[in-house]
Amino acid sequence: MANLPTCFTRAEALADGWSARRLDAAVLGGRLERIVPGLYADADAWSTMPPWDRHRAIARTASRTTPDAIISHASAAALLGLPMPPHPPQLATLTLLDDSRTSREDSWRRFHRGATPPSHVWIRKGTPFLDPARTVVDCLRDMRPGDALAVVDAALRRGLVTSAGLAAMREHQRRWPGIAVADLLLALADGRRESWLESVSAYVFASWEAPPGVPQVVVRDEHGRFVARVDVGWEGLGVVGEADGRGKYLLDAPPDVGQEEAAARKVVAQGVRESRLRDLGLEVLRWETADVLGRQEEFRERWESALGRARPDVVTARFECSCCARPPTDCASATRTDRFRGS
Known part of the structure; x- marks a missing residue:
């Protein structure tokens, strides 16, 4: 299989000199994984690939074997390395x-x-896909809203798109299905968010009509000393x-410290940090x-309880x-989409 990519079609295998009988035998023998009828992968490589790596491999195969189409939407976002749902x-x-087809x-x-x-077309390492602005607005129209917000937040944070570029692409798609949802999400977008979970959470809070929070805030005490971000x-x-x-607790762990110990250390440190925030009058x-x-539902109850306990007058x-x-x-950051807010 040296001449074939990790994921390939039956037609590609036959063109490489495989026979139909040999393909079937390789599947029965466990050398090949039949992903779906007509689509195969090296079984050993496929078994160890993370789910989104598999998806990217399938998307590249689709691009190679479908000359009149180009990778787009969630598949293009995955190729760009933007955050995806689990x-x-x-x-x-x-x-x-x-x-017209x-x-x-x-x-x-x-x-x-x-x-x-x-x-609108990008070609990277021989693979064509739609450019970041087109991909982001396509995702805003097509993906689940929280996941789509994570895509636009990360694209803004990494500088792949600008507010002006998104506005131009939104105008290009102004009559396309789902554009009203895209407008709502563009009004929420903020490149200061640093993870898929932060973005999905922002969408959940917005669905409750909660006041918008500011991502990645530095907290200082009354003397200007740093307390936390x-x-x-x-x-x-x-x-x-x-x-x-959970991954948050494993970042920057020393190489000689196991994951469980690293997580435990982080939890202890977070407890100290949280105490300092509460000492400033903040509800965490x-x-x-x-x-x-x-x-x-339970999360919303905890949010409302936190609001009830909070005393902003003593902060x-x-x-x-x-x-x-x-x-x-x-904020002076260029990773915001203020032009879509208040409309």
Whole structure:
């Protein structure tokens, strides 16, 4: 299989000199994994690939074998390295270059239609896909809202897109399905968020009509001394929030320290940090992935309880934006989409 990529079609194998009988024998013998009828992968390599790496491999295969379509939507976002939900979609997503043509999805490809000028196409390492601005707005229209917000937040943070570029792409797609949802998400987008969980959480809070919090706020005491940087702050409410994915506790762990010990050390440090925040009069709310995905009712009750306990009138903390050290409402960052807010 040296001449074949990790994931390949039956037609590619036959063109490489394989026979149909040899393919079937390799599947029965465990050398090949039949992903779906007509699509194969090296069994050993496939078994160790993370789910989204598998999805990217399938998308590249779809691009190679579907010359009139180009990788788009969630598949293009995955190729760009933008944050994705834990589980990828079953189908690779492509956009047909001929807008007048229709094509039915099959067991591993989903096709979209939409006017695609050459300027919307990127080619990286031989793989063509839609450029970041087009990909982001496509995702805003097509993906689950929280996941889509994570895509646009990360694209802004990494400088892959600008507010002006997104506005131009939104105008290009102004009559396309789902554009109203895209507008709502663009009004929420903020490149200061640093993780998928932070972005999904922001969408959940917005769905409750909670006041918007400011991402990645630096908290200082009354003397201006640094206390903490929190994932989100509601200065007027006297509340700060921490979105705690397990990976957060393993970042920067010393190489000679096991994962469990590293996590335990982080938990202890977080407890000390939280005490310092409470000493400044702040109410601290913590949550994890399961809260925003499966326990939203309970999570909302905890949020409302935190608001009830908070006493903003006694808070002595000072908040500032982590990216520019200005007051949180006066952020100078280019990773925001203020032009979409208040509309």
